[in-house]
Amino acid sequence: MSPCPPGCCCPRPGFLVLCESLNLRSLPRSVPLSTSALSVARNQLCNVDHLLRPFSSLQELSLSHNLLARFPRGLPPSLESLLLQENRITYITTGALRQLVNLTHLDLEDNHIRAIQPGALQGLIRLQVLTLKGNNLTGLPRNLPPSLTHLDLSANCISTLDLPSLSPLVNLQVLKINSNCLRSVPDRAFDGLPRLRSVDLTDNLWVCECDILYLYRWLLSARLKVATDLVCTEPVHLAHRPLLNLSLTAICPRVLTPNERTPRSDLNSALGRKLATAKPTERSSFDNMEDLGNMPILKLSTDAVFSKDVPETRALLEHFTLQTLTYEECLFLNRTQSVSPSHLKTVTYLPDEEQKHRDNSSGRYPQSSTTSAGETQSLLSTDRDAPWLTAAPRQFTQQNSAAVISLLTVLCVLVTLLVLAVLLVLRLVLRRQMRVAPLDAGSAG
Template structure:
């Protein structure tokens, strides 16, 4: 029975459509049973004999310049009319006659269309219009009575419409108006009478519109407005402009030129939940924020604030005051006991007393990166006391030369710890004992010369480790110990030239390793040689001078086999005949070296200086034998690992022949130096002791 009903319904629909032939320039049924799509670069006029039962008509991408009077007057069933991407510049009076049921009109991307040349009441025949779209035009203005007959209008989208002004009353008395998008225009001023009487208005977007001023009480009748976006404009103040917005939830004023706030600027915003004032020129907020008792999110990043109080904002949960001129921690932290996120990074804060955050026992994220007091003296042992709920801690760009392990003991529960962009040279095996639950550890852009296997042992849930940007020349066997939970390892931009065959062994759970932008020319065949139940991504192609010769043959053989789980994409930098080719496309038999006898390297440090005076230079020589040519690096008594052309350690240089030159020795330079060389067949090393004589004056 149901099949019979469906068949009858289809016959009715098809039969109804079949009564009217489809114009040759159009395709009927493309937008549904009664939808018609017309277009083409050769079309200069609207098609004739459009079926009168059409519900949707889409005419796009034509050379039509004019909408004539009465061209749609037989289309009484039309609901949607789309006239985008044409060359319409003229709309004759009466052009929309007969469209009594239409709810959608789109005139977007008709760059020749200006409303200065159009009858202000051109839309009067579309009584049921609910959506008007005219993005990407050059409309110049919205006439005063343009929408006056469209009482059902709910949405107006004039984004990037070339507007230079809004005439008084152009959006007045539209009781059903819900959202207006005026972003990306050049509207210099918002007058007081533009939106008068549109009482159900909920969203206004004015972003990127070159607005310099808003008249007092411009939105006073929009008591139901919830979202107001005036960001990325040229406002210097908002004096009395926001009065009456008693239900506003979100206000974006970021990226303007606001210098100061008046005490009454936000006095009516009793329901405001989110306020963004970032990227302005505020030096002081005064008492303007003191009565925002519903405020949950406050963004004051990138201003010139020298002080700040949270008095009167008891519901704040998300606070960002980064990149200001704060000399001290903001006042009244005891008021914001519900705070979840606090970002005070990049401020010249001079003091961080112990227990200063003790009242923030609900805080989940704290960012104290680039703080003057930490840069001057490190993070005090009791600085984080009381942060019992903290999940994420960021202490970046603070010139730390060691992990602040004592301070970390107060936040044992954290899961994300970032110490990136500091000057940490070594890691101790006890550095992370108190924060063993960390799952994401970021140590990028420090001065670590070795992978700290002992320091990683305390972690039981570590899944992400970022060591990128460190001067890591060599990753030795079993460097990551038993980090079986690790899923992502970043070693990019790290000066790597040698990775030992078992360096990543026991990382059974790792899904990706990033070694891009290093000095790698080859990889060991056994590097990734163990079974996985999931695909493994080795990001290695970008920024490495891969040399596709015999040294890459074992690796290519290991990863380029059917069914293997390693996914990588390595392109050769040399030899010249393979430059730019994918390693996997080169037959294994062609991966050869020009060696009469291939052998592991040998190392000879004879001829090195045995002693020198403090302050004087020293040269330690390292002659390397073997074929193919091996990578060479030196390990110093201070723990530095230095390879040719490494610039992180000033005063040291490894020359092309392997000689380590110390420009001017210091007392810490005394001790054993080890020269190591490695190729794909093996590794050799030899130590040499340097003695330093102190010259008495």
């Protein structure tokens, strides 16, 4: 039986040695070299470099709650678990962990780490649990080992999730990044983590605007254990509100429009112009404009309106198809963003050039240098040949009525002037007759 150091506890002498809370400033000299688990936690150790190398069988080591200012050097390669929480470590260099190839658990919680050199943890090919909670990190450590299954980065100053650092963690199961300074999450941040089953993102500085839509949709569709009580800090009108209590349009009002300057009321007219300028072969997938007009615009798919050979018109409608909406978002849109079917019926499906000709006072279609009489006649053919030109009789009626009213007004004015002129002529004639009559009476006497 190996002796137990004075003041220490040795449940299994020579294998498990606990020398905790003894105010030690150096390692006990009588610790057996065959020890496999050693704890010298809650002491006043400042430097243990190269003092533990002779312990070739050491697998578990706790140096927590001491005064270490840097990562200890010269640790035995046999270590599998290393606990260094609540020390004064400020940085980790590339060579500090080079020999610890068997390490599976590393705890650096509540230190002052502000920098980890790229690749410092890369050589830990068996590392599964890494705890960096309560430090001063501003970003994810670079070149983390793919073997990680649990990563705790909570209570740091991390403001962005670096995709190159996160994507290699294909075995990651638990991620804690709560209590940081995250404002949004980049697109596809969690898509490359197939084994992820638990994520904690609470207590961050979430900005509930368009950049957070990926996280918003991911939280709604995620089938894993995730803290969903994320609270917005910006913009001001959404501050202190839970993210998942907001609607899609409240977060990003322009999500349903192609750009911020295009109001939603212009959607129907834009679609109408595309329908008008499309060739007959491009409109072969639909024959009845009335049926198309009865469909809500948000339900239209590009394949139902145009053939796949028209990329330009497909691009137009793809701005307005909400294929990525979740069920909850769809219910919200049905309540607040539904479009009246009559909008499509009142669109004039005419080319822009002919529409300009319709605006003149005569209401005719003058022939341009690029349009022949035969082409004009074909454009004004029967409904069967060109149903897309006769889809708006109401607008034609309104324009004709305005022209008739204008003509009637002009005619009324002309009739009034003519009546006044006749009355004036009659008055002049009567005056002349009255002057001639007395002269004729005097000559007769």
